[in-house]
Amino acid sequence: MKISGAEAVIRCLLAEGVDLVYGYPGGAIMPVYDELYKFQDQLHHVLVRHEQGAAHAAQGFARATGKVGVAIATSGPGATNLVTGIADAQIDSTPMVCITGQVGKHLLGSDAFQETDIIGISTPVTKWNYQITEAHEIPEILAKAFYIARSGRPGPVLIDITKNAQFDEMDFSYEKCTGIRSYHPKPVLDLKKVQEAADLINNAKKPFIVFGQGIILSEAEEQLKRLVEKSGIPAAWTILGLSALPTDHPLNVGMVGMHGNYGPNLLTNECDVLIALGMRFDDRVTGNLATYAKQAKVIHIEIDPAEIDKNVKTEVAVLADLKEALTALIPLIDKKSHDSWHNEFKEKYKIELDAVIDEELVPTNGKGISMGETIEMINKHSKGDAIMVSDVGQHQMFACRYAKFNSTKSNVTSGGLGTMGFALPAAIGAKMGKPDREVVAIIGDGGFQMNIQELGTIHQTKVPVKIVVLNNEFLGMVRQWQELFFDYRYASTVMVNPNFCAIAEGYYIKSRKVTKREELDEAVAEMLASKDSYFLEVMVEKENNVFPMIPTGASVSDMRLS
């Protein structure tokens, strides 16, 4: 049976189990949209308000579900508008397939209307990309795209399809991709290395686990918990590892990194064995590399060979899928407890509690509402069961520091790229992927205005996301740096904001503004009780800072409490 290339695209998506795509139509992708119309019973298309929203929504969907997110856009500006989301997915290892229309093959290179070299543009920020110029290529290339996006260390793939390839007819048959000869996504586990790692761990006096998103991507949460409990080793998370281990687990000692917890950062430089699981030693985690964990023997369990020894020299590198590696490791680990070592974390936590946390969560100094107490209020009402989608800035650090999570894939945030404007569309994707879970977007007044148009998508689809804008009328994180490192010169960080509630109401989204502490409890309760989407604006203290903090270029040992 002969079908058009455009129909083949839809049939490929269906064969990959896709039932939800985000996108925006335009000239060069119209044949695909015509087929989306015909297949609307099987494949739901969400019309966003800007292609960047489509990319972030696909990311939010992927991060909350573990499945591949799909975004569709037209050529030229449609394609370039996806790029920020693609770059974000690349650095945060998010499985995503983007499909862009392209001018007809005969027009390539002619500077045709809405022609842009999206292959060239997207190359540095995609795991793989490919331009299809003939209809018959579609099934094989899309099968490869999904295979590459989801296997190994996941990432974004962009497939550009010329208009003629969408129109032309072809014989359709679909075969899932199971391997590519030049691509080895799953390293063969070396059991000798696992034994070496076990020996180091069993002989360690002060072992310390730092886990990243690798745990979530390989679905090794259960193995992580078993390893931690059997070995008695304190475990801390990177921002993307958050929620892989319940936040109230007794051995969960908090977050590493620039605005992480005091104990895990300081004690990184006192542990004797550092066990890094599915993380990449980002500079925001390590601070100054020259003074990072120099005393420790480092075990790095990681699926991406390029990450081994990239930033931190390892004693034992286990190149593997984490679930497989931990499953092999756990039986070799001695059952132990490290009480006095664990107590060091508790002591440091007490210091942080007194210097920072108590005041943040229950302000007593007569100042306005804090971001931390707002997050704590959400914890109180969500009981740690919500998916929290945060944007980028101070509110993100407060959200990640103070949010409580009982289950995995619950923290969706833009980690590596730090993309303001991420949270609103990502929350849409997360809620659509996990309709049974509460999804709360935590956004600053700056980031909210970077993709504010997606309120239109929320209105049109009736997706019941809860939006909390923590409004301090500043670009707060930059302002904090200006205060600390630029002598209070607030260059372009003051925000003169619109009436956010009126804007939300303009999109027919129920809204409420909280200015007084006494209203916060009830307002959060009302928001979470709402069956529909809900917009909550919280006016927070304007010049609060996020602490503790490791200033750029400083050592993890030199974390500041104030």
Add this chain to the structure above:
Amino acid sequence: MEEKTFTISVYSENNVGLLNRISGIFLKRHINILSLNVSESEIENVSRFIIVVETTEKWVKNIVGQIEKQIEVIKAFYHTDEETIYLENALFKIASSLLFDEKQIQNIIKESQATIVTVSRDFFVISKSGRRSEIEELYEKFKPYGIMQFVRSGRISVSKEKMEISSLLLNELK
């Protein structure tokens, strides 16, 4: 860490966008490519890139890791000059009149073991294969007489050690 000349050998599928992808890895790290050569390899349908860079061993390791990560790259290696047999090719276009008027030119060609590729009424073309220094030496010798055109190829090299590509691909096909 000390900067050295490294030859990176990349075996890959023959793919339109791969050159862009690989050169981007150098661009992102602000590392200049000294020479680049792409050709067929000893294996059918497998391309071989030979990239010469001057950098530290830490960086070259990092770069090779990033190159190998690319989907269509089968395997990448790096070697120091001592670990490879390498040469470059150069062509010199010189006015024919000099060949007859300047007897010294004939001696230069003989001594340098260059070969004359073609002779026409107006010009002749000399080809020289060898190390960069030998080609530069020849260039300096011709220079006083006037060179109409000069071009030097990228480095081509083979490693002294075995690079296990064929067996890697055979395993894949099994």
